[in-house]
Amino acid sequence: MAQLSYREAVAAGIAQELRRDSNVVFIGEDIASAGGVFKATVGLLEEFGPKRVRDCPISEQAIIGAAMGAAMTGLRPIAEIMFSDFLAVCWDIIANQIAKTRYMTNGQFSMPLVIRTANGAGSRFGAQHSQSVENWAMAIPGLKVVAPSTPADVKGLLAAAVRDPDPVLFFEQKSLYGTKGEVPEGDHVVPLGKAKVLRQGDDVTIVALAAMVPRAVKAAETLHSEHGISATVIDVRSLVPLDTTTIFESVSATGRLVTVEENPRLCGWGAELSSLVAEELFWDLEGPIVRVTTPHIPLPAADSMEDAVLPSVERIVDSVRRLAD
Amino acid sequence: MNDKIQNLKQDTRLKLYRSMLECRQMEQRAYDLFMQNLVKGTSHLGLGQEAIAAGFGVAMRADDYTFCTYRGHNHTLVRGVSMTGILGELMGRDCGLMRGKGGSMHLTSVEHGVMGSYAIIGAHLPIAAGAAWSAQYRGTEQVAVCFFGDGTTNIGAFHEALNFSVVWSLPVVFVCENNLYMEYTPIGDVTAVANPAADRAAAYGLESILIDGNDVDVVYATACKALERARKGEGPSLIEALTYRHHGHSRADPGKYRPDEEVAMWKEQRDPISNYRARLLELGIAEADLVAIETETDELVDRATEEASNSPPPPVEIAMTDVWADGSSSWRN
Numbered sequence A: 001m002a003q004l005s006y007r008e009a010v011a012a013g014i015a016q017e018l019r020r021d022s023n024v025v026f027i028g029e030d031i032a033s034a035g036g037v038f039k040a041t042v043g044l045l046e047e048f049g050p051k052r053v054r055d056c057p058i059s060e061q062a063i064i065g066a067a068m069g070a071a072m073t074g075l076r077p078i079a080e081i082m083f084s085d086f087l088a089v090c091w092d093i094i095a096n097q098i099a100k101t102r103y104m105t106n107g108q109f110s111m112p113l114v115i116r117t118a119n120g121a122g123s124r125f126g127a128q129h130s131q132s133v134e135n136w137a138m139a140i141p142g143l144k145v146v147a148p149s150t151p152a153d154v155k156g157l158l159a160a161a162v163r164d165p166d167p168v169l170f171f172e173q174k175s176l177y178g179t180k181g182e183v184p185e186g187d188h189v190v191p192l193g194k195a196k197v198l199r200q201g202d203d204v205t206i207v208a209l210a211a212m213v214p215r216a217v218k219a220a221e222t223l224h225s226e227h228g229i230s231a232t233v234i235d236v237r238s239l240v241p242l243d244t245t246t247i248f249e250s251v252s253a254t255g256r257l258v259t260v261e262e263n264p265r266l267c268g269w270g271a272e273l274s275s276l277v278a279e280e281l282f283w284d285l286e287g288p289i290v291r292v293t294t295p296h297i298p299l300p301a302a303d304s305m306e307d308a309v310l311p312s313v314e315r316i317v318d319s320v321r322r323l324a325d
Numbered sequence B: 001m002n003d004k005i006q007n008l009k010q011d012t013r014l015k016l017y018r019s020m021l022e023c024r025q026m027e028q029r030a031y032d033l034f035m036q037n038l039v040k041g042t043s044h045l046g047l048g049q050e051a052i053a054a055g056f057g058v059a060m061r062a063d064d065y066t067f068c069t070y071r072g073h074n075h076t077l078v079r080g081v082s083m084t085g086i087l088g089e090l091m092g093r094d095c096g097l098m099r100g101k102g103g104s105m106h107l108t109s110v111e112h113g114v115m116g117s118y119a120i121i122g123a124h125l126p127i128a129a130g131a132a133w134s135a136q137y138r139g140t141e142q143v144a145v146c147f148f149g150d151g152t153t154n155i156g157a158f159h160e161a162l163n164f165s166v167v168w169s170l171p172v173v174f175v176c177e178n179n180l181y182m183e184y185t186p187i188g189d190v191t192a193v194a195n196p197a198a199d200r201a202a203a204y205g206l207e208s209i210l211i212d213g214n215d216v217d218v219v220y221a222t223a224c225k226a227l228e229r230a231r232k233g234e235g236p237s238l239i240e241a242l243t244y245r246h247h248g249h250s251r252a253d254p255g256k257y258r259p260d261e262e263v264a265m266w267k268e269q270r271d272p273i274s275n276y277r278a279r280l281l282e283l284g285i286a287e288a289d290l291v292a293i294e295t296e297t298d299e300l301v302d303r304a305t306e307e308a309s310n311s312p313p314p315p316v317e318i319a320m321t322d323v324w325a326d327g328s329s330s331w332r333n
């Protein structure tokens, strides 16, 4: 085990895959010489050289299109989109081309590629550099969607994403880049589609993703110590495929579900999960399903406002208390 | 270039003639099948533009990559793809190239290097660049050839792909089929330059190449040169080939926005196939050889039509397959 930051785990994860398979290549803007605008890819150019770690022009369609063409013809590219907000600039290639080509061609192609991107709020960058857009991706049949919350999962899920024969959108949470954690050395792979139970409780199941996971854990600690409420906390980790088995098992046992989502309210992943639980576990529920989300607004830049609108530990605690009362 | 054209071997010329004729006859048949309502949905014919697909098809190496558009039946056929598979896909039959899951706008046959037909304008230019990058990376000397229309030169992906391909010196040939119209609007009305592709080449440090896309010898010679350049590692080319579509944009379009005289001129004086036939006779090729090709082509089209018509519709269950590499469409456990 090594102590790594979330950003160091990104570089470690990419390096692990570049070392393992010569068909893995890595492209993006400012990722090679500069080591990435978030310094998450430092050292890769030095170790693997410009043939495998390649800087690109500011051409998101060309970057993602090139990754697709390469994935269709034997390579396993990792492409970086600097901020997830910029996915909108190349959304055609992702949503219409990458996601659909296997299906439309009756399985003639595999699309083993990973699109890494810095997602989410917390940096006071304003509405075009702070969105949580994993639900855009989740709405498209043919895309796998992953968002790790810890350095260990960054390395392990990235490995699984690169080795997966299907396209994976890999959302790294900007506000987590500086966080630290134990990361296994050597080959470390965390399978896609497995949620992780972080804490076991009897009264309520809190399901969270990415930056909301540490907040949910903190909220559970407060609920326990100050209010005598015991909560299970689950890190979804992968929205597609979705580990309904793990989540349903817990909701059946606790009878209550709270989702904590950084995305704006409408059509967040928690809405899909809520509908599944309402349809399939209705008779196990002891209260309404509650969604804690950012309101349905573009994100404001000022720190006071950004902090106020994101789901906070206090808001999670309050929502759970109201439900449990 | 003229020398090269003069020196084309007779069997290359006959191949070019056969290839164009197969395209023409197949698409005429596709049109007839629409009229009988045996082809549903839409379809975009390349009737009149066959010389470009054929010239490249004959020039390309078997393992080169083709990327084309919704107007891509011909580009698919010329790589050796089964005509039954193409007509079957248009008709939504089980024998279709993709068993009906793609339709006329998405013909694909990976085993023939046909890496897809793309229906969002411009998308496939960067994708072709990616396939070329992969060939460069793997050192295979394969070339990606990417066909698109004049209207496509005004979308961002065109410009991104060109810059990207030049900067990385990728083995890709971009072929703009300038048929003078986007869907219904004349390209000149919406484009800042007279030659939508050729006049933009300089912006990417490329030679400006403007050719008669209805002269298959010219297309073939230009293709050979660009393919060789790419294979030698000298980078991409951008070729603008002037041509004209005999029909409307798609099945539903009678093409009324085009002046009658213009249509008549292109059909009567600049038809790539009848002009080529006349040239071959002038060059001393026996008419009997041409008639033999024509008869064989008619038979091929009849056979393909019959096979496709006799094929059942695909089982609806396959609608739920192959979203993922494990063959399934499942998104949860």
Ligand SMILES: Cc1ncc(C[n+]2csc(CCOP(=O)(O)OP(=O)(O)O)c2C)c(N)n1
Pocket: B071, B119, B120, B121, B148, B149, B150, B151, B152, B153, B179, B181, B182, B183, B249
């Ligand atoms: C991004 C996008 N915009 C618009 C369309 C609708 N559309 C389909 S074909 C076409 C015309 C394209 O013209 P051109 O590139 O000249 O090709 P041609 O059809 O003449 O072969 C348009 C506008 C589309 N498919 N994709």
Ligand SMILES: [Mg+2]
Pocket: B149, B150, B151, B177, B178, B179, B180, B181, B182, B183
């Ligand atoms: Mg056109």
